[in-house]
Amino acid sequence: MSLDQTPYFDYDDEEKESEGKEMGFLDHLEELRWHLIRAAGAIVFFMVFAFVFIEDIYEGIILAPSKTDFWTYRMLCKLGDLVHAPGLCVEKLQFSLMSREVSGQFVMAFTSAAIIGLVFAFPYVFWEIWRFVVPGLKPSERKSARGAVFYVTLLFFSGVFFGYYVVSPMAINFLVNFQISKSIENQFDIGSYISLLATLTLACGVAFQLPVAIFVLTKIGVIGPQFMRTYRKHAVVVILIVAAVITPSPDVTSQILVAFPLYILYEVSIFISAREEKRKLAEEKLAL
Template sequence: MALDQYQEEEEEGGMSFLDHLEALRWHLLRSVSAILIFTVIAFLAKSIVFGIIILGPSKIDFFTYRWLCQLSDYVGVPALCIDELPFTIQSRQMTGQFSMHMTSSLMVGFIVAFPYVFWEVWKFISPGLYDKERNAARGAVFFVSLLFFLGAAFGYFILAPLSINFLANYQLDPSILNEFDITSYVSTLTMLVMASAIMFQLPVVVYFLAMSGLVTSGMLRSYRRHAIVVILILAAVITPPDVISQILIAMPILVLYEAGIQIAKRLEKKRAIKEAEDDVDDAL
C-alpha cells in the first residue's frame, strides 16, 4: 500500500494493527532520515560545528566568558570574570577524534531536526486522540520545540561553560595537570545540553497531566517540597559532581515547576467555566 493511502487511513481512523505499524515505520524512517541529513551537513561543516560550536565553551573568547567579564566590569566584581581556563584537550585513542566528530555531528543533527522529528511523532499520535484532546493540544509541536531549544541554549551557554570552568580550575594539588580527553569533554557537553533540553519539557508534561486530570494545581502545590528534593536529586545525577552545576540546572526547573502550577490552575478554571456553561445549557 502506498504511503498516501496509509496517511489517508490514519486520518480516517480506520487502520488495522499492521497498518499502524506500517505508518509508524514511515514516520520513523522520515525522522531518522531528517536526523541523518543534518548529521551529514554537520559532519561536512567540521570547522564550524566542531571548531566553533563544540569546542566553543573550552575557549576563553566564548560568548559567556566575555559577557561575564563585561558584567564584572559593570558591577565592579572582578571575581565574575573568567579569563583563564587552565586545561588542555587531548585525544588519547587512535579513533578518538573521528568518533567524537561523528558523535558531535549526530548530536547537532538531532537538535536541529528535533522540531521535525517531534512533528512526525505527533502526526502519528494525534489521529488516535479525540477532537477535544486534539484541540486542547493544539500548538504542541511549537511549544515542545521552543522549550527544547530554550533548554539546549541554557545548557550550552550557561550550564556547560560554568561547569567546564569549575572542573578546569578544580585541583587536588598544583602538581596535577588538567588534561581532558576529547571523549570526556564531548560526552560532558552533550550530557549537559541534552539534559537541560529534556528537563525544560516539564511544563508540557504538567499540561498534559493536568488536562487528563491526573494532577491538579493543589496537588502540585502540596508536593512542592517533595518536588524540590526530586529536582535537586535529578540535577545531581545529570550534572558533573559540582554544586554550582546542580544549582544552575535546578533553579530554572523550579521556575518551570511553578509555571506548571499556574498552567494547571488555568486549565482548572477553563474546565470549571465549561462545566458551568454545560449546566446552564442542560437547565435550558
C-alpha cells in the first residue's frame, strides 16, 4: 500500500489555477470557514437521515451485538463446532438495557444519530480538509500524497468494521457475563452501552490510521524505517498497551485480537516508510 498511487478525490481545475495566487491570512480563514461549513453540512445531512430511521438502526445495528444471534457470535459457534471447542459459542448474554431518565431515549437517539452522521460523513469531511491543505503543498508533495483521501477512508472504515464486528462483541460478551455474585443482576443504562460501543468502534477506526501517520512522519523526517525496525520489540509492548486500553475487558483473547491487526499495520508502516525514504533519497540525488 502506498499513498503515491491511485488518485482519489483530487482537487478540481479551479483549485489548480489558484495554486500560484497569494492569499492573505483573512482569505485563508474565509476559505477554511467554507470548507468547515460544507463538512458540517455533510455531518448534519447524515445525522438527520440516521435520526429518521433511528428505530431500524437501533434494532439492526446498534443493539445487534447485544443479541446472541449477532453475526460474530454465530461465527464463533461455527468455529467452536469446527475445532470441537463448545466454549467459543455464546449462548447467552446476561443483561438488560434500561433508560432511567425521562429524556433518556430521546437523548440517546440524538447522540447516536450524531455519531452515525460523523462516521458516514468522514470521507467527505476529510476531503474538505484535504482540499484546504493541498494548495499549500509542493508539486512533489502533492504527487507523493496522491490517494490520501482514499487510503485514510479505507483504513478508517476497516477499523470501524473491525471494532464493531470483533472488538465490541468480544468486550460485551466478557463484561456482561462476568459476575462476582449470582444474586447481582446486570441492568445497564442505554447510555453506558452506547458509550462502550461507540468508543470501541471509533478507537479502532483511529488506531487503523497508523500507516498514514507513519507516512507523514517519514515525509517530514521525524521517523524512518530503520528506527521502526530497531524498536520493533518496544512497539509490540506499546501495541499491547494500546490494545488493553481499547478493550475495556481484561480478556486476553480480546486484547490479542486487537493487537494482531495493529502489529500487521505496524509492519505495513515499515514498508511504507522505507518506500517513502527511498523516494526522498532519489529526489535528493536528482537535485544535486
